[in-house]
Amino acid sequence: MLSLLDLCARIDAGRLTPEGAIGLVREAIAAREPEVGALVCVDPAPVVPGKGPLAGIAVGIKDIIDTADLPTRMGSAIYDGWRPRADAPAVARLKTLGAVPLAKTTTTPFAFLDPTATRNPNHPGHTPGGSSAGSAAAVAAGMLPLALGTQTGGSIIRPAAFCGVVGVKPSFRLLPTVGVKCYSWALDTLGLFAAGVADAAHALALLADRPAIARVEEAGAPRIGILRQDFCAAPEPEAEAALARAAQAAERAGAAIRDLTLPAPFGEAFAVHGTIQDYEARQALAWEYATHRDALPPRLRAALDAAQGIETASYDAARRTAHHARRGLKDVFSEGGFDVLLTYAAPGAAPAGLDHTGDSRFNRLWTLMGVPCVTLPVDRTSAGLPVGIQVIARFGDDGRALAAAGLIERALRE
Numbered sequence: 001m002l003s004l005l006d007l008c009a010r011i012d013a014g015r016l017t018p019e020g021a022i023g024l025v026r027e028a029i030a031a032r033e034p035e036v037g038a039l040v041c042v043d044p045a046p047v048v049p050g051k052g053p054l055a056g057i058a059v060g061i062k063d064i065i066d067t068a069d070l071p072t073r074m075g076s077a078i079y080d081g082w083r084p085r086a087d088a089p090a091v092a093r094l095k096t097l098g099a100v101p102l103a104k105t106t107t108t109p110f111a112f113l114d115p116t117a118t119r120n121p122n123h124p125g126h127t128p129g130g131s132s133a134g135s136a137a138a139v140a141a142g143m144l145p146l147a148l149g150t151q152t153g154g155s156i157i158r159p160a161a162f163c164g165v166v167g168v169k170p171s172f173r174l175l176p177t178v179g180v181k182c183y184s185w186a187l188d189t190l191g192l193f194a195a196g197v198a199d200a201a202h203a204l205a206l207l208a209d210r211p212a213i214a215r216v217e218e219a220g221a222p223r224i225g226i227l228r229q230d231f232c233a234a235p236e237p238e239a240e241a242a243l244a245r246a247a248q249a250a251e252r253a254g255a256a257i258r259d260l261t262l263p264a265p266f267g268e269a270f271a272v273h274g275t276i277q278d279y280e281a282r283q284a285l286a287w288e289y290a291t292h293r294d295a296l297p298p299r300l301r302a303a304l305d306a307a308q309g310i311e312t313a314s315y316d317a318a319r320r321t322a323h324h325a326r327r328g329l330k331d332v333f334s335e336g337g338f339d340v341l342l343t344y345a346a347p348g349a350a351p352a353g354l355d356h357t358g359d360s361r362f363n364r365l366w367t368l369m370g371v372p373c374v375t376l377p378v379d380r381t382s383a384g385l386p387v388g389i390q391v392i393a394r395f396g397d398d399g400r401a402l403a404a405a406g407l408i409e410r411a412l413r414e
């Protein structure tokens with residue numbers, strides 16, 4: 001994979017020019033894109049700034065995020081040829097940093113559950129996950145050092161884990177979702193994919209203009225709660241094995257490890273995620289549903305059909321349940337004496353088949369809680385498919401989540 005920090009170091013040392021770095025990416029795309037299919041389009045002649053902390057860094061932009069220089073298609077023929085007038089603020093920020101939004105990456109239609117044609121770079125017969133399929137696959141295939149994605153259910157953490165890259169779903173609203181096609185305004189979160197934890201931390205710190213996020217090396221050994229989220233169906237054995245391996249690596253590195261079981265309010269919050277998500281999608285996609293219902297893919301059409309019947313009272317009750325759980329989560333960290341939680345990133349490795357994007361059951365609660373989540377690869381199955389774990393910190397503690405993920409990443413290499 002292409003390390004963002006390695007490219008930055010080579011450019012800073014004068015061993016590589018920004019244009020040369022973009023050229024490396026174009027070569028990698030030419031070599032891998034025919035098999036992987038992670039990209040919607042590539043800018044043939046982007047502006048390549050000569051300076052800036054991310055000069056020469058090509059970035060993949062999930063195709064629900066507005067770009068002024070490239071079409072934004074939402075993964076749907078409904079938006080064929082749609083050219084936003086302006087860049088989404090996150091894209092504008094990348095350009096200010098010297099980065100090059102070089103390609104749009106595939107998204108499931110409107111970032112829901114209907115699959116893309118993108119293949120898992122680790123095994124072409126397996127899903128890369130979704131909805132940020134192309135971003136995860138492009139980084140995993142070594143085509144891009146950085147890509148943006150979004151998560152409403154599990155759309156950053158799940159594909160990152162399936163493809164074997166680092167994925168970061170930051171604290172809710174750490175990055176602006178302005179200019180990002182909305183599915184659920186209470187859940188949609190903008191995040192990113194990179195080759196390693198330090199690469200991801202560096203990019204997030206710059207994107208969020210919060211340098212402390214990148215000081216992943218400086219944090220001390222964390223107090224880690226091992227969480228199996230027993231309010232949902234158990235994972236595959238490989239997910240349990242990866243969790244155990246990550247916990248043992250963290251303990252070897254000095255972390256304090258303790259099992260944690262969450263009380264009932266968290267299972268109740270897990271259960272209401274869909275009510276909030278789909279009630280809001282009914283409004284967010286009202287125009288598409290009213291004017292192009294037949295052009296919507298089957299899973300999305302069925303979800304919006306069902307969402308028509310969600311009572312506002314149910315939605316309001318779901319929001320109260322989520323709010324109660326978010327307040328309780330602060331106590332879990334403070335009274336439990338935990339810095340981070342360690343849990344499954346997905347039910348297992350990427351499932352076979354390209355007609356689905358996998359199951360987000362280990363991600364949805366944390367998207368609803370609005371807390372920072374980081375996934376990193378820990379194991380591989382006998383078929384060579386990556387298996388990740390998920391590190392979760394309290395709201396606003398994105399740097400600590402990355403620090404703990406970095407500690408585990410380093411310990412696994414030793």
Ligand SMILES: NC(=O)CC(=O)O
Nearest residue numbers: 130131152153154155
């Ligand atoms: N957008 C989403 O997060 C939906 C998913 O989990 O695939």
